[in-house]
Amino acid sequence: MTLLQAINRFIDNISVTDRQESSIRVSLDNINYYLKNKDNGLYVRRTFTNGSYERDTIIRPLNDIDVFAILDTEKWQDDFGRLPNPQTVLTTIKAYLDDVPDYKGKVKQDRPCVTVKLSDKHFDILPCFQVYGGGYQIPNHDLSGWTYSYPEKLQTDLDIIHKERYYKVKPVIKAVKYWNRDLDKLILSYHIEEVAITIFSIYDFKNFQEGIELWFKHAGSYLISSTFKSYSQYEKAIEKVNRVVKKLEEAAGKCSETKESEAILIWKDIFGRDFPTIDPEEAKNFSKAISEGTLKVAGTGLLSTVSGYSIGASRGYHGGLSKE
Numbered sequence: 543m544t545l546l547q548a549i550n551r552f553i554d555n556i557s558v559t560d561r562q563e564s565s566i567r568v569s570l571d572n573i574n575y576y577l578k579n580k581d582n583g584l585y586v587r588r589t590f591t592n593g594s595y596e597r598d599t600i601i602r603p604l605n606d607i608d609v610f611a612i613l614d615t616e617k618w619q620d621d622f623g624r625l626p627n628p629q630t631v632l633t634t635i636k637a638y639l640d641d642v643p644d645y646k647g648k649v650k651q652d653r654p655c656v657t658v659k660l661s662d663k664h665f666d667i668l669p670c671f672q673v674y675g676g677g678y679q680i681p682n683h684d685l686s687g688w689t690y691s692y693p694e695k696l697q698t699d700l701d702i703i704h705k706e707r708y709y710k711v712k713p714v715i716k717a718v719k720y721w722n723r724d725l726d727k728l729i730l731s732y733h734i735e736e737v738a739i740t741i742f743s744i745y746d747f748k749n750f751q752e753g754i755e756l757w758f759k760h761a762g763s764y765l766i767s768s769t770f771k772s773y774s775q776y777e778k779a780i781e782k783v784n785r786v787v788k789k790l791e792e793a794a795g796k797c798s799e800t801k802e803s804e805a806i807l808i809w810k811d812i813f814g815r816d817f818p819t820i821d822p823e824e825a826k827n828f829s830k831a832i833s834e835g836t837l838k839v840a841g842t843g844l845l846s847t848v849s850g851y852s853i854g855a856s857r858g859y860h861g862g863l864s865k866e
Contacts, residue, residue, distance in 0.1 A: 545797060548806050548818050549750045553713045555816040556601045556720050566595065566607060566663060573658065573665055576642050577611050584638060585617035592693040593666070594731055597700055599715045601723070604663035608655075610678065610693065611635070615671050625688060628681030631669045632656055639667075654681035683771065693732075700735055703742050707753075711742050714753035721786070721813055728779050733769045740764045755794070758786045786812055 543551075558566075570591065577586045593608025594600040600607065619625055636656045640649040648659050655666040670678040671688070679688040704711040715738050722729050741760045747753040761783050767776040789812050796805040803819075810817040 543806070543818070543820060545793075545802055545805050545809065546749060546751055548809065549717075549754070552809075552813060552817045553716055553750060555818070556716055557713075558600055558602060558604070562602070562604060562662075566604065569660060569663060569665070570607070570609070572644065573609060573667070576639065576644075577609075577667070582638050584611070584635060585614040587612045587614050587672075592697060594719070597697050597712070597735065599700075599712050599719065599731075599735060601716050601719050607663060607665045609665055609667045611667055611669050612672050612678070613669055618671070625671060625679070628654060628669070628685045628688060632681065632685070635667060635669060654683060654685055696732060696735060696739075699739050703739050707742050707746060710747065710750060710753055711738060713750055714738065714742075714757060717750070717754050717813065718757055720816070724814060725779075725782060728770075728775065728782065729765065730769050733766065736766075737761050737764045755790050758783055758790060762787075 574589045576582070577584065577589055589612065590596075590610050591608060592610055595607045613631070615625070618631070632651055632654070636649055636651050639645050639656065639658060640647075645658055650657055650659070652666065655668040658665045658667065668680055670680045670691070672678055673690065677690050677692045680691045682689040700711070715735055718734050718738070719731060722731075722734060738757060741756055741764065742753070745756050745760070747756055762780050765776065765779060765783070767773055770776040770779065789808055793805040793808040796802065796808065806819055810819055
C-alpha cells in the first residue's frame with residue numbers, strides 16, 4: 543500500500559457512512575419536532591443544521607452536529623428591546639429538553655450551546671436571533687452577551703473553494719479535524735474550515751497528501767488568536783501545528799529515499815488509530831506468505847511477495863497478522 547492509498551483509506555475510515563447519515567436524519571427530525579413545539583415556551587421560529595454536518599466535513603464518531611435554533615426576538619426581549627443573558631436562554635432550553643422522555647439524562651450545557659448526547663451521536667443546539675440584513679446573534683464564548691455570526695456565508699465560501707479545487711478540500715478538512723480531535727478540539731472546528739478556505743484560495747494541490755501538507759504548512763499564518771479561549775491556547779495550537787509540519791517534512795524525506803513504509807508510519811504517528819499501515823487484503827496475502835515461507839523484505843524496507851530477502855516460514859500469530 544502506498545502513502546497516497548493509506549491517506550485515501552484513512553479519509554474513508556473517518557467519513558460518515560450512508561447508514562449513519564440516515565440515522566442522523568431521523569434523530570434530527572425528532573429534535574426539531576421538540577424544539578419547534580409551539581407549547582414548549584421556547585418560541586423557536588425555525589431550525590437549521592449548519593456546522594460540520596451540513597458542510598460535509600463531519601467525521602466519526604458523530605459528535606459535531608450543530609443545530610441552530612432561531613428564536614422569536616419579540617418573545618424573548620424585554621420591554622426595552624434588550625435580549626436576555628445567553629445563560630438564561632441556555633438554561634431554559636436545557637431544562638425543557640431534559641424533561642423530554644427521549645432525552646432524559648442525556649442533556650448538558652456545553653458552552654455556548656446545549657448538547658444532546660445520544661448513544662452514537664451528539665447534537666449541539668445553539669440558540670440565536672436573526673439579524674435584519676443577514677447573520678445571527680449567538681452567545682459569545684464567555685456567555686457575557688451576544689455576538690454576530692454568519693454561518694451560511696461560511697458554508698457558501700467552503701462550497702465554492704471545494705468546487706474550485708476539484709472537490710478535494712472537504713476531505714482534507716476531515717483529516718485535520720481528526721488530528722484536532724485528539725487535542726480536545728484545541729482549534730475550533732469552523733476555524734479549521736476558515737483557514738482551509740484562505741489557504742486553498744491561494745494554493746492548488748493535486749491530491750489529499752499535498753492538501754494536508756499545505757494546510758499544516760500555512761495554518762500558523764492564518765490561525766486567529768481571538769478564536770481561542772486564551773492567547774496561551776493559541777500559542778499551544780501554533781506549537782502543535784509546527785510539530786506536525788516537521789513530521790510531514792520527515793515523511794516527505796522518507797518518500798524521496800524510497801522508504802515509503804517508514805513515511806506511512808510517520809503519518810500514522812500524526813493521525814493515530816484510524817490511519818492504516820497495511821491494506822486488509824495485503825494482510826491476508828502476507829499472512830499466507832509467512833506460513834508458506836514466501837514473504838520477502840525488499841531493499842526499501844517494504845514487505846513483498848515478489849522480491850527481496852526471504853523470511854522463514856512460521857505458524858500461528860505473526861505480529862498482528864494471523865493465518866485467518
